[in-house]
Amino acid sequence: MATNVEALRVVTRARTSRRLLLDRVASRVVVLGGLLVIASVLAILFVIVGEVWPLFRPPSAVQLESVGFTGAPAHGRSTGVDEYREIAHAVLTSGTLQFVPLRVPGGYPPVPIAGLDGARVTATAPAGPGRLLAGTSDGRVIPIEIKYDVEFKDGKRVLTPGQQFGDIAPLDRQGRRALVRLAGAVPPSGAVTVAQVGPASLLVQTVVEKKALVGPGTREEAVESLDVPGGAEVTALALDGRGDDLFAGTSRGQIVRYDLRERAAPRLAESVETGEPGSAALPGGHAAVTALDFLVGDRTLVAGTAAGQVTTWQVVPEYPGSAPRLRRMHEFRRHGAAVIALAGSRRDKGFATADSAGAIHLNYGTSGETLLTLRATPGVRAVIFAPKADGLLAIDGQGRTAHWRLDNPHPEVTLRTLFGRVWYEGYTGPEYVWQSTGGSDDFEAKLSLTPLLYGTLKGTFYALLIAVPLALLAALYTSEFMHPDVKAYVKPIVEIMAALPSVVLGFLAGLWLAPMVERLVPGLFVFPLVLTIAILVAFLGWRTLPRGIRGRTRAGTEVFLLLPVVVVAAWVAFGLGELVEARLLGGDYRGWLLGALGLTYDQRNSLVVGIAMGFAVIPIIFTIAEDSLANVPQHLRAGSFALGATRWQTALRVVLPTASPGIFSAIMIGFGRAVGETMIVLMATGNTPVLDWSIFNGMRTLSANIAVEIPEAPQGGTLYRILFLAAGVLFLMTFTVNTAAEVIRQRLRDRYKAI
Secondary structure (H helix, E strand, O other), X not given: OHHHHHHXXXXXXXHHHHHHHHHHHHHHHHHHHHHHHHHXXXXXXXXXXXXXXXXXXXXXXXXXXXXXXOOOEOOEOOEEEXXXXXXXXXXXXXXXXXXXXXXXXOOOOOEEOOOOOOOOEEEEEEOOOOEEEEEEOOOEEEEEEEEEEEEEEOOEEEEEEEEEEOOOEEOOOOOOOOOOEEEEEOOOOOOEEEEEOOOOEEEEEEEEEEOOOOOOOEEEEEEEEEXXXXXXXXXXXXXXXOOOEEEEEEOOOEEEEEEOOOOOOOEEEEEEEOOOEOOOOOHHHEOOEEEEEEOOOOOEEEEEEOOOOEEEEEEEEOOOOOOEXXXXXXXXXXXXXXXXXXXXXXXXXXXXXXXXXXXXXXXXXOOOEEEEEEEOOOOEEEEEEOOOOOEEEEEEOOOEEEEEEEEOOOOOOOHXXXXXXXXXXXXXXXXXXXXXXXXXXXXXXXXXXXHHHHHHHXXXXXXXXXXXXXXXXXXXXXXXXXXXXXHHHHHHHHHHHOOOOHHHHHHHHHHHHHHHHHHHHHHHHHHHHHHHHHHHHHHHHHHHOOHHHHHOOOOOOOHHHHHHHHHHHHHHHHHHHHHHHHHOOOOOHHHHHHHHHOOOOOOOOHHHHHHHHHHHHHHHHHHHHHHHHHOOOHHHXXXXXXXXXXXXXXXXXXXXXXXXXXXXXXXXXXHHHHHHOOHHHHHHOOOOOOOOOOOOOOOOOHHHHHHHHHXXXXXXXXXXXXXXXXXXXXXXXXXXXXXXXXXXXXXXXXXXOOO
């Protein structure tokens, strides 16, 4: 007997030891799993921060070894550089075209400009990529085309510069007046050349080429004279690449715009003041306009003045429907001396300005910010922005150059461009806009995250507006009033609904639900009222029935009696909706919405998203809320019943407050599910980033935008990193809401734990 007891003790101790060991192992596995989850979340956060941080790094510049030309560059924009920043070129006042190697050995002999015939080069101007116009002292214009041939020898890139001189065009037929300033463009309709030949005198040469269906085309050439009004001297010229608008800066601080759309009849369109008064010694008391140039795309005009002021302008309507006029957009950091040179980037809306004291500012037109300040020797006459926006050159009056390598990969990103109103090209005023890509190389990226945040909150609001009341009331009824046998079937069915893939729900919402809702919109808005009346009528009818009949129905199964009432109410509501549309809304509710309320109806809109995403969120809120209600101790219900309270009073005043922490958690988890939803929003809305709370318009959410844009975003590019920023904003938003929800839940729990 003692042996058996001892053996039993040994077995018991062994079992206990195994259980303790398994308990310790399980505990450590659980702790390790929790740590791994925390580490994974932190790793994701670190990856997001690592991708986002370069967006906000300030630009930098490294000065490289400088070289020089053998003479001073001609007046105007006579300089340039190849896309690899290996060779620079300039038209010199000596009448030669010179190429200078910047980062490669060797040199190139000066090339005399063909056709000068003893005349001097008095003005230059760009006329498209790789094309220059040289104006002479005897009133002629010589086109020059610059080419860089690229080939690879022994694994190294070799550039060979070349040039081609075009046909000489006499602008001043009499050959008496020198061309002081030039501006040119070569649109498809024919070349346009503008030259200043006197203090306030301009010549406009237009060439209109028309192609014939049969035989040779026609070429019409005309030269018109323009006199700038007001007695001011022309100090700067700029012509857009389409040859439509000519801008002349004056010594009185004005910008005069001429409309050249009618080539044979240029007309004065308007004249505006550039800004505040400058030196009192200047004519009119205003600082003279000393430099004009366009940003890439030729829609934004940059103006620099003798007072160091730098502003950007656009020809846009003051309000929709009004006539376009020249309006000032941004003012940049002021120079300490007169602005004498401008150069725009060919890749983005960046540009550089240089003053007579040698200060060079790197600016960005979309944001209106000055990003970087560089210092060159005084006397800068020209500044060159490298084609890839990765370098900058400044040339002084003796032909000496200063060369910088730029590191500025994300110039368009500031907090204001990401979250504030920005005045984009072609807009009548500042707006919140997301449009990351366009159909042309000069597209201005619009990267405001505000419409996406707005769309995220909008979609979540409408989804919860539908899901929360239905889920909570269903959970309350299921927990407190439904018969246990029925509950055993209903709750698992609702929980299975949560397993439906969101892509299936989005597919059904976009292809089936959206067209159906479009047909039934008036009925949907009538349905809640009709359903309420129908249920009240059914309840009153039920109360009038004899007790014997009512007693045959088991308590907690009344819901099945209401199902026919809901079906009949829906049929009546949709019929009334058609009647309301025909009698009160003119037979077309969409036309009535637009005419009476100014609302447009999109087939895939917030109403469809609210229904579809509400259907996806309801199971989560229902399950957690019902579990919270079911876990309320039974003695609380028993005490309430003992004091004479009804089941409805007990549910509302005892059970619901006690379960409120869990119910609040259910709502917050549903909020997180709605915020992070991607496929339903992607497939059930127009996916347009608009700022409009209308339930009849669509939206674009942060998560849907990431799904749409990330496959096309170049790795490491601005869009790629901003999408990571959007993910970080989504993370912070859900983290903040969940943290606040946990604080509130804990306070509710502390309040009711003593009950």
